[in-house]
Amino acid sequence: MVKGKRNQKPRIRWLREGDSSTKFFHRVVLANQSWNAIRYLRDHTGLRIYNQQQIKGMAWAYFKNLLGSESRGIVPMTVGEIRDIHPFRFSSTLANELTQIPSDEEIKAVFFKMPKCKAPGPDGFPAEFFIDAWEIVGDEAIQAVKEFFTSGRMLKKFNATTIALIPKITGADELSQFRPVSCCSTVYKVVARLLKRHLKLFMPDAVQHNQVGCIKGRLLCKNVLLASELVTGFLGAENLWALDASRSGSWSWKSLCQLRQLARPFVVCEVGSSTSASFWHDNWTSLGSLYQLTNGRGPRLSGLPENAVVRDALVNDNWWLHSSRSRNPTISLFKNSLPDHREIVASEAEDCFLWRVGENFPGTDFSTSLMWNHLYDHLPEVSWHKSVWFRGRIPKHAFITWLVALDRLSTRDRMRRWGISVSPLCLLCSSADESRQHLFFDCGYSKEVWAFFFSAFQLSPPPLFMDVLNWLKALTRDSNVNLILKLTFQASFYMIWKERNSRLHFQSSLPAASLFTEIQQLLRAKMDILSKEQRNLPSTVTFLSTWRLVFNIH
Structure with missing residues (x-):
């Protein structure tokens, strides 16, 4: 518990001060620059090299030797030789699909589906730049991509790559302890994704069935398992159903045989x-x-x-x-x-x-x-499942809500029914017996939590737990408000249960006001993530803006 709070403090401070031009922000930037910089490297003799030009020369020589050079002694196969050994042939329909130039809508969709928060290439423009400035740069970005498909050539600046060195271990000071990672430009990545779509059209047919790597629907582990077991001669002339696996074989083989x-x-x-x-x-x-x-x-x-x-x-x-x-x-x-x-x-x-x-x-x-x-038998569908399992949920919060809905938490009334000798009183208020209904709704401590959020949403939920789950299914026509409400209820269930257990096991307690703040910080971070996912949707009110409107945050 104490360790968890200590780990959360830096995150809380970053949410408060990290998005402004504060001393804290600049200290973090300087710390990151210091952490990411290579101040020195050791050469093959173990001597430290501080000179930046010498470090560059060492890196160039090391990776040139590691990657090797072009072999000029190998003559590539001709088209006729490839046709002789491979039976696959393109149909006229497939050939037409492969030679089609991507439409403007296709290119734009790929730009907007690019992963966010990724390191940019040499030009310094990540995917977020193109998405946020699409009205200004969109037409030029589309033409840049189309130029590759019409001419077969790509501008050198788009084809350039920054090779970043990622340390494999803390305190890496030898080149063998770094992993090279290529940072490509966004335009290059978009072209690569469009080419990948073309390859998907024929790869399963063109690649022979004994080749299983990187083909959708084929598992590399199939060949690995088959090769390892056949080479060691587990089966021989024996039948799978009759062989005695206990005599020999790997642990995985014996597990499969069971x-x-x-x-x-x-x-x-x-x-x-x-x-x-x-x-x-x-x-x-x-x-x-x-x-x-x-x-x-x-x-x-x-x-x-x-x-x-x-x-x-x-x-x-x-x-x-x-x-x-x-x-x-x-x-x-x-x-x-x-x-x-x-x-x-x-x-x-x-x-x-x-x-x-x-x-x-x-x-x-x-x-x-x-x-x-x-x-497995099909259990009857419950009416409240969409209030627990929905897109955008926080998994651990949803899990606790699910247990609450099934009345599977170890509340004191249930423990006493199991024959365990414990006090029946609620750990949060000590004024009534602890049960699911009391702990999460009737307890004075829980009522303070709910009153805070109910006043913000200007809503009055039903008093019984199961009625609340059904009430949450569709409260308003605003999908943002509905999701925020579900997340708020689940976070409150989770934090109330966590506070209850903290008092039981660690004899530490928080006032209800501290719980408000912690729940808000958790949900604020979740709203930020969900809002970033909404950037692909035009003319959309984000979750974060709805959150600020509900709680009057400016």
């Missing part, structure tokens, strides 16, 4: 040539795993080995049991459940493993949401 029984009902095998599907362990019939179906007795009763594939069960283009006269119920079950052998004998396709969730048709794609909905 989930086999959970995943098994959802993995089905579509038999093609039948040369890889396990007859006993894979789910290739309508009955699931035949090995589990017979409690492990199937191989012994039928004479077909446990490691047999489906193709091994075909003798003279028919099932090996077709002429059996055995009355054993297991043998009879096999004969009645095996599919038509003629389709398998004639098939030239590979065996294929698919995901099947519930009654859905098997497919190659795995859906997390579909699996979750299948495994």
Whole structure:
């Protein structure tokens, strides 16, 4: 608690004094300049070098050696050679899309969606400059981007890059302890994003399926896991469902194997040539795993080995049991459940493993949401969920509000019902028994908090907690006011609960007036973040201006 308050004090002072030309602001600027400057570097002998020209020469030589030079001995492949080794070809429709010049609206949208608060390039103009001054520089910025797509050339100043050195460790004084980061101009970044949109049109088709890096929908970890396990020979000739993972393998492999029984009902095998599907362990019939179906007795009763594939069960283009006269119920079950052998004998396709969730048709794609909905029961939807989980919420505040709504906080009335011997009195007022309703609404301390904010909004909420949640869903037509109200209520719930626990565990207390101030500072910082996100929307009243209007802040 004490440490948290100590960490918040610099932030509070910055909110109060950091946005003005104060001594505090200039001290911070000087401190940052001193922190970011490289005063000296050590050379290969460990000698400190203070001369700035020598430092520049050391950096240039180090990174030139690190990055290497252009190799003039390598001859690039011709277009014809590339065509011979790669089957992908552009369609006429795709070629037309790729050669289209971006429209003014597309270019403007990319400018306005650029990340904020990023280091600028050599020209010193970050994305915020273009957004705030769009009426003045917008047309020229659009023409600068279009020039690249029409001529294939970019102005050298736009293509220039500042290489900043970021220390890997505190007190870095050797070049190997710095990480070079390229700071590009905003126009360059916009062009790169537009090119990326073009690449997305054909990259999944042009890049072979065994290449999984940087392609949407493909996971690099798939190849990593596959390569690591195959190289060490975990599987060999064993079947995934039958192998004993405890004998060897990495921790991640053993963890995955522990989930086999959970995943098994959802993995089905579509038999093609039948040369890889396990007859006993894979789910290739309508009955699931035949090995589990017979409690492990199937191989012994039928004479077909446990490691047999489906193709091994075909003798003279028919099932090996077709002429059996055995009355054993297991043998009879096999004969009645095996599919038509003629389709398998004639098939030239590979065996294929698919995901099947519930009654859905098997497919190659795995859906997390579909699996979750299948495994877990759907609870009835509550009417107040939009008052807790909404866009722009502060996660920890929303979580506490959710627990309050479900009455899952350890208030003293609940603790006494659990048989724990504690005083029933409220920790904030000591005048009534502590419960959810009393702690957050009926307590005199909480009433002071609510009175402060209610007077600012000029509203009178209902007296009961659950009624308040439903009341918050849509108070006014002003979306800014609605969001600010929800954030204020959640922050108040959070801070009241935090103050209650501070008195219980640390015997420290704050007056209600201090809680007002702390809640306002938290929400003021949140309004600032939300307002920056609104810059992309034209003619919009920001959250921050609405906040100032509500609380008469000028």
